[in-house]
Amino acid sequence: MINDPIESLPNTSVITIRRLKSIGINTFWDFINYFPSRYEDYSLISPINKLQEGEIVTVTGKITNGQYVVTRNGTRMQKFKLEDSTGTVELTWFNQPYLLTLFKPGIVLSVAGLVRRFGNKYSIEPYEYEIGVPGKHTGRLIPIYSEKRGLSSKLMREKIHNILNQLDHDRDQLGKELYPKEILAFNKLTDEKSAYQNIHFPDSQDALNKSKQRLAFDELFTIQLTSALIKKEWEKQTVGHRFNVGTDLNSSLQLFINHLPFKLTVSQQKVWKEIENDLTKTKPMNRFLQGEVGSGKTVVAALACYLAYLNGYQSLIMAPTEILVQQHYQTLTNLFKDSPVKIGLQTGSQKICPVKTGQISNCDIVVGTHALISQKFNLKKIGFVVIDEQHRFGVAQRAKLKEKGMSPHVLTMTATPIPRTVALTLHGELDLSMIDEMPVGRLPIKTYLVPQQKRTAGYQWIKRQIKEQTVQAFIICPLIEESETETLQSVKAVTKEYEYLKSRVFPQLKLGLVHGKLKSKEKDTVMNDFKNRKYDILLATPVVEVGIDVPNATIMIIEGAERYGLAQMHQLRGRIGRGNKQSYCFLFTSNNDSDVSERLKYFAVTREGRLLAEKDLSIRGPGQIYGKMQHGYANLKIASFTDYALIKQTRSAAEYFINHYSLDKFPVLKERIEGRKIEEVGRD
Ligand code: ADP
Ligand code: MG
Numbered sequence: 001m002i003n004d005p006i007e008s009l010p011n012t013s014v015i016t017i018r019r020l021k022s023i024g025i026n027t028f029w030d031f032i033n034y035f036p037s038r039y040e041d042y043s044l045i046s047p048i049n050k051l052q053e054g055e056i057v058t059v060t061g062k063i064t065n066g067q068y069v070v071t072r073n074g075t076r077m078q079k080f081k082l083e084d085s086t087g088t089v090e091l092t093w094f095n096q097p098y099l100l101t102l103f104k105p106g107i108v109l110s111v112a113g114l115v116r117r118f119g120n121k122y123s124i125e126p127y128e129y130e131i132g133v134p135g136k137h138t139g140r141l142i143p144i145y146s147e148k149r150g151l152s153s154k155l156m157r158e159k160i161h162n163i164l165n166q167l168d169h170d171r172d173q174l175g176k177e178l179y180p181k182e183i184l185a186f187n188k189l190t191d192e193k194s195a196y197q198n199i200h201f202p203d204s205q206d207a208l209n210k211s212k213q214r215l216a217f218d219e220l221f222t223i224q225l226t227s228a229l230i231k232k233e234w235e236k237q238t239v240g241h242r243f244n245v246g247t248d249l250n251s252s253l254q255l256f257i258n259h260l261p262f263k264l265t266v267s268q269q270k271v272w273k274e275i276e277n278d279l280t281k282t283k284p285m286n287r288f289l290q291g292e293v294g295s296g297k298t299v300v301a302a303l304a305c306y307l308a309y310l311n312g313y314q315s316l317i318m319a320p321t322e323i324l325v326q327q328h329y330q331t332l333t334n335l336f337k338d339s340p341v342k343i344g345l346q347t348g349s350q351k352i353c354p355v356k357t358g359q360i361s362n363c364d365i366v367v368g369t370h371a372l373i374s375q376k377f378n379l380k381k382i383g384f385v386v387i388d389e390q391h392r393f394g395v396a397q398r399a400k401l402k403e404k405g406m407s408p409h410v411l412t413m414t415a416t417p418i419p420r421t422v423a424l425t426l427h428g429e430l431d432l433s434m435i436d437e438m439p440v441g442r443l444p445i446k447t448y449l450v451p452q453q454k455r456t457a458g459y460q461w462i463k464r465q466i467k468e469q470t471v472q473a474f475i476i477c478p479l480i481e482e483s484e485t486e487t488l489q490s491v492k493a494v495t496k497e498y499e500y501l502k503s504r505v506f507p508q509l510k511l512g513l514v515h516g517k518l519k520s521k522e523k524d525t526v527m528n529d530f531k532n533r534k535y536d537i538l539l540a541t542p543v544v545e546v547g548i549d550v551p552n553a554t555i556m557i558i559e560g561a562e563r564y565g566l567a568q569m570h571q572l573r574g575r576i577g578r579g580n581k582q583s584y585c586f587l588f589t590s591n592n593d594s595d596v597s598e599r600l601k602y603f604a605v606t607r608e609g610r611l612l613a614e615k616d617l618s619i620r621g622p623g624q625i626y627g628k629m630q631h632g633y634a635n636l637k638i639a640s641f642t643d644y645a646l647i648k649q650t651r652s653a654a655e656y657f658i659n660h661y662s663l664d665k666f667p668v669l670k671e672r673i674e675g676r677k678i679e680e681v682g683r684d
Contacts, residue, residue, distance in 0.1 A: 002029045002167065009159060019149045028163050032196050034156065035215075035638060036143030039202065042112035042128065043140050049086035051124075053117040058139040059089060059124065060110040063103045082109060082124075090123040107131060112138040128154070136161045141202045160200050167193070178218065178669050180661060183653055189214045199638075216639035217653075220425065220646055222672050224654035227428035229673065232658065234286055234429060237407040243279045243311045243383065256306055259338065265296065267437045272300050274433050278409065279307060279384070285409035288427065291435030292609050293415040293574030294442070298328060300435070301386045301411060302335050308409075309341050309364045313383025316408075317367045320389055322347045323524050327549055328388070329367045341365060346372060349521065387412045415574065417567045417609030419617055422641045428651060436610075445577040447585040447604040449561075449597060458586055459505050462555055466509060466536050471581060472553040473537045475501070476572055478560030491517045491541075497559075498539050509536040516541055542572060551579030561587035562596045566603050566612040574609075617641060 005027055006012070006020055025031050046057040061084035069077045078099045080091045091111055093099055103109060110133060113126040130137040136157060145156040177184065178192060190198075195211035195218075202208035245253075257264065264272070271289060278285035291297045305315040317332075319325045329345045329352070336343060344353040344363035348371060353360045360366055361380065370387075385401065385408050401408065412430070423432055450458050462473055477494040498513045512535035514526045530538045531550050538553075542564075556576045558569060569587075577583040587600050599619065606612055639646060663670045 002027070004028050006031060010162070012159065016151070016155065019151050023148050023151070028167075031160060031163055032167075032200070033637070034145065034160070035199055037146045038144050039208070040112075040127070040142045040144055042134075042138050042142050045134065045139050047086040048082070048084045048089050048122075051089065051115045051122045053115055053122075055115045056113065056127075057115060057124075058110060058112040058134055060084065060108065060133055060139075061089075063105050063107050063109055064088070065105060066100050066103055068097060068100060080109075082111065090121065091126055092123060093126060102131075108133065110134045110138040112142070136201075141205070141208065143200050143202075157200075164197055164200060167196075176668060178666065178672075179221075180657070180666075183657065187217060187649060187653060189217055192218075212638060215637075216643070216646060217650060219636060219639045220650040221653055222669075223425060224428055224650045225657060225669075226673055227426075228654045228658050229663070231286075231429035235283055237284055237402075238282045239284045239383070239407060239409060242282050243307055243313075245276065245280050245307070249307070249310045252310055253303070253307060256339065257303070260299065260335070262439065264299070265435070265437050265439055267291075267435045268296055268300055271433045271435055272303055274431075275300065275304055275411065276307065278431070279304060284407045285411065286430055287411050287433055288423065288430040289411060289413045289433045289435070290418065290423070290610075291413070291415065292417075292438065293571065294578055295415075295435040295438055297388075297413045297415075297435060298331050299335065301388075301413065302332060304384055304386075304409075304411060305332075305365050306336075306339075306341065308384040311383065313381050314363070315365045315384040315386065316372065316382055317365065317386040318370045318372055318388065319367070320370055322349065322369060322520060323527055324389060325367050325369055332365060332367065336365075343367065382406055382408045384408055385410045389414060389416075415571065415609070417570060417613035419610065419614045419641065421644055421647055422617070424651075425641060425647050428654075436608075441580060442577065443580070443582050444607055445573060445583045445585050447573070447587065449600050449604060450586050450588050451592065452588075452590050455588060458557070458588070462557070462586075463506060463509070465555060465584075469554070469581070470552075471555060472530065472533065472535070472550065473555035473557065474553055474575060475537060475539045475557045476559060477539060477541050478563060491515050494539060494541050501537075501539065506537060511535060512538045514538060514540045542568075549578055550575070552581075554579065554581050554583040556583075556585045557588055558585065559588045561589045561600055562591040562593075565616045566599065566606075567609060567616050569603060570609045570612050 006017055006025060009017070009028075020026075020031070023034075025034060042056065042058050044055065044057045046055070046059055048059055048061065051057065051059070059082065061082040063080055064083050065081040067079045069079055071077065076095050076097070078093045078096055080093075080099075080103055082089050082091055091113075109129060109131055111124055111126045111129045112134075113124040113128070116123050116125060128137045128142065134140065137154065143153075143157055143160075145151075145153045147153055179189075183189075184191070190210040190213070192214065194207075195214040198207040198211040199215060202211070271291075275285070275287060275289075278287060289297055289300070301317065305317070308315045317328055319328055325345060325347050329343065332343050341364045342354045342356065342362070344360045344366045345351065346360055346366060346368040348369060351360065353363055366372070387410065401410070420432070423430075465471060466473060475497075477497055494513065494515050498511060502511045512526050512530050514523055514530075518526070526538070529535060530553075533552065553576050556573060558564070558572060561569065564572075573585045576585065587604070589596065589600065599615075602615060603612065606615075641647070663673065
């Protein structure tokens, strides 16, 4: 029953079914997991003679009279008289003539609404009604559902009420418990059935709180248990051979570090120690390295590659785009220029390998796009894999490696600022490292908020800077639609803006344009031309790849800054401030709301991506931030990533479960976990 398709809902039109499906509701289970966005309190039930002006009440009575009234200025009203044993009250609706056929005299009606008084006559401005006594829509805490695709809150309430009622009659899955009894007891959880009942139709505020708590627990627990299971599987694997860090190797490594063109920051050293320690174990490393754009993650990865090399192993470095692959290739070639380490590059369109090696498969380090691992060629002795700029933590890539029978050490790196609680929750199976300081000598980017009326002055200033300082600028066009792939609409908008800036604002400068609808080759060409200073200004849409290194670009304009999440904007800003000249970021906005400018001011003075991500989390909620960035990756329905206590609680509950039970004994739980795992692997 609970898994029945929604087609089997009684009295439901084909259109409604289609609409439900379009918002992801396919089964009864999906339906009861569509939670209210808020509640209205209509629980005050009043006899008619006790009505008080201004109160929101529910009254129940008999309709005695109905009238269609048109006022002098043409307003059409439907007026009814409702009578109970204590008195009569007037109800007035506007523009709903069908109510006259619905509310025939004699019918019992319950109405929730606002009491008004004219002289000594009372009337009710109805908010909700239901025929008969209160139960679903009146006389209690009423769930309000967000209305999407023409699905009204009332309709959703009606259908969910029916499903819950039916579950009550059937002996259903919800009657059995998900967890062992002691987990329920220890965590003081209300039973699942009552949780679902009360999240939709709460008997009281207290019952509502209890069900929220239970459902939030369920949500986080399933995530934690999934991670714990992945971790357990991962720990069963062993790497082919453990890496040696004997004295000889140590001194080679130390020599290499000493010969770097810079001194490692304290943070880099600390992270390197963590990685080095993992690499000497037989259990494969599964580490997640987070660090600001430009904080120097690549060098740390290079050290691990070198250690692999010293032990006779190859390393694989994967990045999401060709241009990032090229950048890594150049960086590594530089770092290893005085060493015998041979570096190769392979992408869909390009292959480079040192003459001496002959083949890519003979290189010590191979840099390539993520597609690399699904390709046929085989590195013989892969000991270490780096997955760079992967928002999704390389879950899919790890699964692929495993399919190929490989279990190397894996380092996943990202500049995406993810709050620690989020990382810990979603990927409890990973060990976390963080580079939290920038190399010395970088000048912090100066960020300014530019209101509409100062736009022209801003352009003038930029023009002068470009001429006098021979620097370059990015102009990031506004995010038009929150979508993964760029729409034609935004391409049109950016093209128009490009024409305008070129002819009207910067006629003496060279402008380039790059957007998501260009082929990746064309994109690379434009980016390279910009890097080689063929353009002074590059107009780009926000979807264009981050991570690109153009040290001479020191100015960035972000158009429509109010539309971005702070963390996302921080990523954009990270494209400047990479050289030793002072960089400037200008936030152009046409919205002067005080909360918008407060948010942007916070952005202007905050340099740490992690703090910005945490701010986003507290003001916009995780769904909003990660929704776009990572396909609804962190879309918690009811729990919150800011609820650190519950995160901890569910984590230890999951550990307890794993240590005492086998998932096979809990088929319902197993089904949910498996659903989650499939989602994860399919995510890339
Ligand atoms: P990201 O963390 O964004 O991947 P990179 O590893 O590409 O950053 O490093 C950015 C730049 O900083 C590179 O040019 C690199 O050579 C330089 N760099 C890295 N570590 C240091 C350091 N400790 N001191 C100075 N410069 C460094
Ligand atoms: Mg990088």
